[in-house]
Amino acid sequence: MIPLLTADEMRAAERQAIEAWGIPSLVLQEHAALGALALIPRGEPVQVLAGPGNNGGDALALARLARLEGRDVAVWCPVPQPEWRGDAAHQARLWVGLGGGIGTSAAPADLMRTWRGWVVDGLFGLGTTRPLEGAAAAWVQALNASGLPVLALDLPSGLDPSCAEVPGVAVRATRTACFGAMKVCHGLMPAREACGEITVVPIPLDRSPEAAMHLLERPALTPRAWNAHKGSFGHVVIRAGSLGMSGAAVLASLGALRVGAGLVTVLTDPDVRAEIAAQVPEAMVRPWQGKVPPEADVLLVGPGGVAQVPDWEGPLVLDASALKEGEGKRWMDRPGTAITPHPGEFARLFGLPRPLLMDERLAQARQVSAGRPGVLLLKGAQSVLAGGACDELWINPTGHPGMATGGSGDLLAGMVAGFRAQGLPMREAVAAAAWFHGAAGDRLPGPGLVPRDLADQLPRLLRD
Known part of the structure; x- marks a missing residue:
């Protein structure tokens, strides 16, 4: 069976790897970014949307790795001068140190008409529990209307990872790079529909995450004996x-x-x-x-x-x-x-x-x-x-x-x-x-x- 994790269950698995096993959280982030980058066709330009939290950190790590591959990469945030938190602050320093900038726009729909290639959605991830509002909602609506192919990092922004329902406006992804294990939103409709093609990207966890919900797979039935009646x-x-x-x-x-x-x-x-x-x-x-x-x-x-x-x-x-x-x-x-x-x-x-x-x-x-x-x-x-x-x-x-x-x-x-x-x-x-x-x-x-x-x-x- 396929486990479907809530946000709390996924956080517990990551915390176990970081605190008990001793793997740095930035290493988890690098693995996630490398696996996600591999899902974007080679040579395609990349527009990266980064939010202020860990999902934005994943996006900034992917942007840096794509730049080092020689790709045409730009990073955007719905608000000017975002207050980066946790590992995202470290990833932002690395990106800026590589010569990268972080742009924004009050008219995202007009901006996106100039874009080519793939868009990486790294606005919001495991922490989402309520509908998107303000600039974030406007950027997501513009992205959905743009017709551009979208790779969502871990889950499409706007979905609650622990819920089957879609609480409001949410990214409609072409592909989703799901980190470590599938979440509830990846397995259950109608949220599943927003994820597009889902690929589970392995990250270094020291054990299989525990989950209270599973998707059934084909049951394994016992073969019949040759002399059964x-x-x-x-x-x-x-x-x-x-x-x-x-x-x-x-x-x-x-x-x-x-x-x-x-x-x-x-x-x-x-x-x-x-x-x-x-x-x-x-x-x-x-x-x-x-x-x-x-x-x-x-x-x-x-x-x-x-x-x-x-x-x-x-x-x-x-x-x-x-x-x-x-x-x-x-x-x-x-x-x-x-x-x-x-x-x-x-x-x-x-x-x-x-x-x-x-x-x-x-x-x-x-x-x-x-x-x-x-x-x-x-x-x-x-x-x-x-x-x-x-x-x-x-x-x-x-x-x-x-x-x-x-x-x-x-x-x-x-x-x-x-x-x-x-x-x-x-x-x-x-x-x-x-x-x-x-x-x-x-x-x-x-x-x-x-x-x-x-x-x-x-x-x-x-x-x-």
Whole structure:
């Protein structure tokens, strides 16, 4: 998985390298500047925007190194006579000592019409927590309107490194040289969109930074034994389907089967047993008689209008109608349980405002999952996985808006149950289902797909 650091987590990693390992902060800055300079095509002139803090220090170091390479370089600051701070003051002295000047302008748009080559954005970095104002905002707006290619140092100015949202005007970078490790803004939309092409530039840290948030990568699944049989891969039981909503039971069973569950039994309302059986001959379809069969390895409840959760002590996946108002804490306190709400269901489950922004989704997922054994998958663009007695948030990056269609969640719930039946711990089963579900959609870009299209992609995706 890919760690996504907050500003505080990145500062802690740098502080550890400086104070405990003994590497000077200027050495970190030189490594960052060298790595960033390598991302600008050779021979291109460079216009460097430098702010007064450490990000400006990175920019001034890059300007000096580019000048020493023989490039045409100019340095600019939105305000005259900036008060350089910390290492930036040292870098400014080096730049001026090399014969460099630092210009400014009250009309940045007019100035930028005379520029050629690349612009380096080193105005603001890790310390950004509020929207840009005044001269800084005017320079960023002019830069975005200029059409010039932009390399952002660590992150585009105007982004908060610890947030997914864009708080105001922000640089729209062509490329971003991300120093040391990706930050939250590099991994999550909509901030991610402002970063352009992201390259992680290594800097000398003595250990991998610790992060409370990670982006999912393709899960590593255990290869099957040569002599495996259907009993080796678990038995999924699905309590789903009612009159007018039999398709949800079909899709949930397909989800479990397509990720490799050995056996699937659908327990459905008697009125729809025959129509479900006709559509999924690979599953055993039986009328619900009030009891979960003892051979079940995992139980999925909810798709297709089934609200009542049977008595069952084993692994449990709840979706759709089984996610009843006010019952979120109950299920998050139950070990071996996964709930898969969309934002509206989530709000009803926990009595919270419906989360609309990504940062709200992250905060609320943390709030309801802290210290609890149940696993939450808050569905939507960039689904959020939390809980399972783990403090980390895992974010799923796969999928696209064309997957926003009825039945997609039923297929996903079946996939969760299918992976859990095969022996994955519940949190890992949810992660695998979310990632492969979205990855199946990524093979079919654009609108018009239906959940069966996703199911058909899964066997090939699992083999690749």
